[in-house]
Amino acid sequence: MRDPCAIDQPTCISFSGGRTSAYMLWRLLQANGGLPADAVACFANTGKEVEATLRFVRDCAEHWHVPIHWLEYRPDAPGLAVVDFATASREGEPFEALIRKRQYLPNPVARGCTVSLKVRTMHKFVRALGWTEWDQFIGIRADEQRRVVKIRARGHSTESVSETMCMPLAEAGVTVHDVTAFWQAQPFDLELRTVNGRTLEGNCDLCFLKPRGQRLALIKARPEAAVWWIRMESLNLASKPSGARFRADGPSYADLARFAADQRDLFDGADEPIACFCGD
Numbered sequence: 001m002r003d004p005c006a007i008d009q010p011t012c013i014s015f016s017g018g019r020t021s022a023y024m025l026w027r028l029l030q031a032n033g034g035l036p037a038d039a040v041a042c043f044a045n046t047g048k049e050v051e052a053t054l055r056f057v058r059d060c061a062e063h064w065h066v067p068i069h070w071l072e073y074r075p076d077a078p079g080l081a082v083v084d085f086a087t088a089s090r091e092g093e094p095f096e097a098l099i100r101k102r103q104y105l106p107n108p109v110a111r112g113c114t115v116s117l118k119v120r121t122m123h124k125f126v127r128a129l130g131w132t133e134w135d136q137f138i139g140i141r142a143d144e145q146r147r148v149v150k151i152r153a154r155g156h157s158t159e160s161v162s163e164t165m166c167m168p169l170a171e172a173g174v175t176v177h178d179v180t181a182f183w184q185a186q187p188f189d190l191e192l193r194t195v196n197g198r199t200l201e202g203n204c205d206l207c208f209l210k211p212r213g214q215r216l217a218l219i220k221a222r223p224e225a226a227v228w229w230i231r232m233e234s235l236n237l238a239s240k241p242s243g244a245r246f247r248a249d250g251p252s253y254a255d256l257a258r259f260a261a262d263q264r265d266l267f268d269g270a271d272e273p274i275a276c277f278c279g280d
């Protein structure tokens with residue numbers, strides 16, 4: 001049987017900055033004796049990742065001696081910028097630029113942010129390398145069955161038929177327990193806590209797809225995190241001149257910030273997030 005971690009054609013390894021995709025990168029390095037010449041590892045920064053995530057991406061590159069390309073969305077041609085740990089956006093600049101260009105706020109129905117900030121940004125990067133077809137390795141585990149089934153059924157990206165989606169961890173039967181055990185044995189780790197296998201502050205800090213109770217708990221722990229989200233909801237956008245919300249079916253971020261200031265423990269560990277493809 002073919003090793004799901006073997007790389008034998010142009011391959012883009014999507015590193016979200018979480019433990020699972022970092023583990024995938026490590027497995028790929030082991031299986032291929034390092035990073036093959038026609039493979040690239042990419043981290044697409046939205047500007048709303050917490051600092052610990054940025055440090056973790058940097059640390060993986062340094063500990064494993066692997067180049068990781070830090071990419072950011074830009075609204076004007078060529079549509080992306082290559083940055084690094086020192087120059088990466090930390091104030092949501094790429095995300096805000098997308099919102100201003102599109103003139104609407106992403107929401108659970110018309111998400112757009114994952115695709116524009118991450119998926120298409122990586123596509124632009126590899127196309128600039130001259131690639132016309134490639135494998136896209138993503139860090140989805142065997143225990144994430146809903147996502148596995150959906151991606152397998154599609155086979156390629158929603159954005160490009162040139163890209164074949166590969167889930168080496170799912171193919172190898174890797175579960176969250178394997179990933180946790182791996183990181184417990186490493187000399188460095190992502191400095192973000194997990195609850196029931198979920199990294200609460202992973203991806204964009206207050207992503208609107210995170211459960212409301214989780215966002216409240218995060219705002220309570222770090223009230224300043226809400227400021228950017230509140231500001232985005234107060235923008236005068238063509239789609240909603242008087243302001244819009246990331247979640248029409250819930251409170252605004254300004255309301256969440258008020259609730260968080262008033263209440264004590266609001267995190268409901270059983271509350272389920274909406275699945276997104278930003279990855280862990």
Ligand code: SF4
Nearest residue numbers: 113114203204207278
């Ligand atoms: S983490 Fe959430 S807000 Fe950020 S790009 Fe992904 S879906 Fe959008």
